[in-house]
Amino acid sequence: MFSFKTEHDDSNLSGKIREDMKDYINFMFPEKSFKEREKPILYLIKSCENYDLNERESIESINKVLGDKSISRRTYYNYKKKLYDSQTFGLLKNSCYNTIGVKLFILDDILSDGERTEKADKLIGQQFPKRKQVLEDEGKQKEELDRIMNRAQSDISKFQEMETRRSRMDSTLPSNHTIREEFVKCGKEFCLQCPHGPYYYAYWKDSTTKKLKKKYLGSIDPRQ
Numbered sequence: 001m002f003s004f005k006t007e008h009d010d011s012n013l014s015g016k017i018r019e020d021m022k023d024y025i026n027f028m029f030p031e032k033s034f035k036e037r038e039k040p041i042l043y044l045i046k047s048c049e050n051y052d053l054n055e056r057e058s059i060e061s062i063n064k065v066l067g068d069k070s071i072s073r074r075t076y077y078n079y080k081k082k083l084y085d086s087q088t089f090g091l092l093k094n095s096c097y098n099t100i101g102v103k104l105f106i107l108d109d110i111l112s113d114g115e116r117t118e119k120a121d122k123l124i125g126q127q128f129p130k131r132k133q134v135l136e137d138e139g140k141q142k143e144e145l146d147r148i149m150n151r152a153q154s155d156i157s158k159f160q161e162m163e164t165r166r167s168r169m170d171s172t173l174p175s176n177h178t179i180r181e182e183f184v185k186c187g188k189e190f191c192l193q194c195p196h197g198p199y200y201y202a203y204w205k206d207s208t209t210k211k212l213k214k215k216y217l218g219s220i221d222p223r224q
Contacts, residue, residue, distance in 0.1 A: 034082065038082070039111075039113075040120075041066075041071065041079050042079060042082065042111060043113075043116045043117060043119075044062045044065060044124060045076070045080055045083060046083065046107050046111050046120065047120040047121045047125070048061065048062065048124055049134075050104060050121060050124075050133045050135075051124060051132075051133055051134070052100065052131075052134050052137075052140060053124075055073070059076050061127045062076070062124075064127060065123045073190075077192075080192070083107060083110065084192055085192075088106055089106070096152065096155070099144050099147070099148065100144055101134070101144065104135065158220055161218075161220070162220045162222065173202050173204070173215070176204050176207075177203065177204035178202070178204070179201070179222065179223055180200070180201050180203060181197070181198040181200055182200075182201060183195035183196065183197035184196050198219070198221075199216070199218070200216075200217040200218060200221055201214055202214070202215045202217055
């Protein structure tokens with residue numbers, strides 16, 4: 001997300017590190033294959049991400065490029081899902097590394113044609129002459145850093161809450177309970193985050209009525 005220079009700048013070493021990182025990502029997340037006719041729109045969507053455009057800005061700017069081959073909102077989300085529907089972004093979802101910079105780095109690896117990237121960036125960027133790309137915008141980088149710090153503080157608060165809840169759990173649940181991890185779909189048509197979760201529930205059979213009972217425990221595993 002941020003660029004920096006060490007006191008002893010070794011270009012050969014930094015180049016090797018970057019190649020090692022790329023090899024690792026290719027190993028962990030094999031290259032996705034797209035149809036040739038899909039690529040122009042995928043590269044344009046990636047450029048919209050580079051400029052951190054919202055939904056309306058993205059669709060309008062893409063359609064200005066496509067002209068009479070313009071796309072609908074549904075088509076836009078279908079293509080966007082092709083980019084983000086992978087194990088890579090699934091792992092990032094609840095991670096402290098879930099930042100714009102990391103996402104752009106992965107998208108660069110998924111759509112690795114530099115010439116197409118440059119052309120798409122130019123076509124989108126010229127429509128927003130006062131807008132910088134995310135990684136060149138110090139204001140965006142500061143916002144990103146603030147989000148990371150807030151997320152870290154939130155994680156600390158959740159951990160403290162989990163410790164408090166775990167200390168109370170034994171006294172509020174029967175000894176025969178089991179804990180299950182569940183994921184829930186919200187039902188929104190264009191939700192890219194589904195399924196949501198995990199959420200944790202305690203289940204047990206009531207000793208008197210023999211009925212199965214359920215209690216919501218939160219979004220953090222109380223067993224940890």
